[in-house]
Amino acid sequence: MSSQGPPVDWISIGLGIGFGVVVRLILLRKDYRHYPGYPAGTVGQITVAFFAAVIGGAFFPALVAKEYQAATFLVLAATQFTGLRKVEVSKLESIEQLTLVQRGSSYIQGIAQEFEERNYLVMGVAVVTALAASLARTEFGDFWPWVVGGGVGILAIIVAYFVKSGPELGDVCTAELVPLTFKEGSLLYAGPVMLMEVGLPKARERYAKDGVGIVLTPTTPRGAGAIWDLGQRQAIVYNLYEIIGTKTDIGYGERIPICRMDLPEGTGKAGICLLPVANDPDRILEAVRRTPLLETAKAHSVHSPALIGWQRSHEGGK
Amino acid sequence: MAGLPESGSIYAIVTLKSPQEVQGGVSPVFYVKTQQEQEHIAMWIARITGVAVHDLHDGTWLLIPV
Numbered sequence: 542m543s544s545q546g547p548p549v550d551w552i553s554i555g556l557g558i559g560f561g562v563v564v565r566l567i568l569l570r571k572d573y574r575h576y577p578g579y580p581a582g583t584v585g586q587i588t589v590a591f592f593a594a595v596i597g598g599a600f601f602p603a604l605v606a607k608e609y610q611a612a613t614f615l616v617l618a619a620t621q622f623t624g625l626r627k628v629e630v631s632k633l634e635s636i637e638q639l640t641l642v643q644r645g646s647s648y649i650q651g652i653a654q655e656f657e658e659r660n661y662l663v664m665g666v667a668v669v670t671a672l673a674a675s676l677a678r679t680e681f682g683d684f685w686p687w688v689v690g691g692g693v694g695i696l697a698i699i700v701a702y703f704v705k706s707g708p709e710l711g712d713v714c715t716a717e718l719v720p721l722t723f724k725e726g727s728l729l730y731a732g733p734v735m736l737m738e739v740g741l742p743k744a745r746e747r748y749a750k751d752g753v754g755i756v757l758t759p760t761t762p763r764g765a766g767a768i769w770d771l772g773q774r775q776a777i778v779y780n781l782y783e784i785i786g787t788k789t790d791i792g793y794g795e796r797i798p799i800c801r802m803d804l805p806e807g808t809g810k811a812g813i814c815l816l817p818v819a820n821d822p823d824r825i826l827e828a829v830r831r832t833p834l835l836e837t838a839k840a841h842s843v844h845s846p847a848l849i850g851w852q853r854s855h856e857g858g859k
Numbered sequence: 860m861a862g863l864p865e866s867g868s869i870y871a872i873v874t875l876k877s878p879q880e881v882q883g884g885v886s887p888v889f890y891v892k893t894q895q896e897q898e899h900i901a902m903w904i905a906r907i908t909g910v911a912v913h914d915l916h917d918g919t920w921l922l923i924p925v
Contacts, residue, residue, distance in 0.1 A: 727914045740912035740920050741902055794911040794925035 550602040550675055552686045557598025557671030558591070560694035561663045564701050565590030568659055586656070589625065593618060593660045597667025601675050615664070622660045629653035641789055642782035642797060647772025647837040654836065662701045670694035710777065711830025713764025714757045718822050721752040721814055732756040734803040734812025737795075744795045747816065751788065755813040755829060757800075763834075768811045770838035774800035777832045778813065784828040786818030866924050870910045873901045875918035 569586055596618045603611035633649040644652075674690025681689075710716075719732035723745055729736045731754030739745050757777075759765040767773045778798045781787065789796035796816055803810040817825060872888045874881045875897060881888055889904075891897040901912045901920050910922040 726916060738913045740914035741905065742898060743902060744912070792906040792909045794905065794909050797925060 550605065550678060552683075553602050553671040553674035553678060553690065554595075554598045556674045556686065556690040556694060557601075557667035558594040560670040560690075560698060561594025561597055561667030562587065562591055563694075564666045564698045565594075565659060565663045567698065567702065568662070568705050586659075589622075589660060590663045593622070593663040594667040597664035598671045600668050601672040605675060605679075618664065619661075622657050625660070626653045626657040629656055640782075641791075642779050642787065643775065644779045645772050645775030647770070647835050648776040648779060650837065651776070651833060651835045659705070662705065666694065666697040666701055669697045707836070708834045709830060710757075710764075710767070710773075710832040710834055713761045713767060713834065714759050714830075716755055716757055716826050716829040718826065719754040719756050719812075721748050721754040723749070729814060730754075731812030731814055732810075733808075734801060734810055736799055736801050736812055736814050739795055741795065747788075747796070748814065751816050751820070753815050753817050753820065753822075753825060755815065755825065757811040757813070757829070759809055765809050767834055767838040768800075768809075769802065770835070773832075773835050773838035774811065776835055777829055780828050780832045781813070781815055781817075781825065785815065785821075785825050788816040788818055868924065869921050870908065870924050871904055871922040873897050873904070873912075873920045873922065881919055 565587060569583060596614050600612055600615050603609075630649055630653045633644065633652065634646070637643050637649075670690050670693055673693035674686035677685040677689035722730045723739070724730055724735075727739050727745065729739050729745075729748060734756060739748065757768055759768060778800050781798055787796065787798050789798075798813060798815045800811055800813045803812065813829070815825070869886045871886050872881060872883065873891060874888060875891060875894065878888075878890060881890075889900050891900060897920060901922065904910065904922055905912050908922075909925070911925045913921045913923055915921060
């Protein structure tokens, strides 16, 4: 088929694939901590990224060569990536039973969605790069695809780097270390926030000796909404468990770190208790701040425009 | 934890009170004589089964799955 049409635009396709794979490698390096199976997972992700780059890179040259069937593979690939997300979700859900601190379904969906989106980013970078190179080739001749394609590819990588993932918790909340105290005999407090009742005297001694308290204070309406979300709070606690470690095991249920809101006052602050393995204050706060702000927690009613409007009219009506 | 009843249900009761004051219903009751014995039994059950101990501050401790 293609032997009868115009010659295959290998430069554009090659540039598209190259930049597509490079963007995935850059993004992979940025957040390998989300991925437990480091060697195996990396190979898998790069392979899928290569497929995405091939499809993205070949899209525009295929259109130019009037190979419309080839162009429709872009749509087919999107279905495949959705399938990969489902595999990722079921994998993470199946290992939940054997982790001491659960990620929670919100965090799992967030991770899987991010992996799916990265393949679209790869495909997007490949499409844009190949498109620029292909146009430069037809307009200016054989040398220019390298320059224009390369330039556009680098720009696309920079753009992809900034849209790769949303804000982190540190952008919308402040985190500070506070001492853990017991009030009324057995109620565990992190600063002003009551967390839970610890009945065993030995467990209370352990918290008093090794425990670390963290108080989160939202700085933006978005942050206030985020920490009311249970999935977001579970993600924070999981991040602490994954990065700092917590001194717990099966049979030590009271040692599992938890994050609770300041109630009954409802000041919007959240408290966390932790028995850290690596008791380094800077690392603990960094682990909290670096927790990704989850998609599910972003659209919370606390800062919904509808509710803010309702509050205003309600106050105005008084 | 796997194998435990639903979180929030009462798994067992360890009490200093008499059988007339505290009765089991669906969960087993361990009657103890001293606080030391109470602590000992509650901790053993917690470590064996993975439940958390909660103090009602009236001499009765509840063991609740987390």
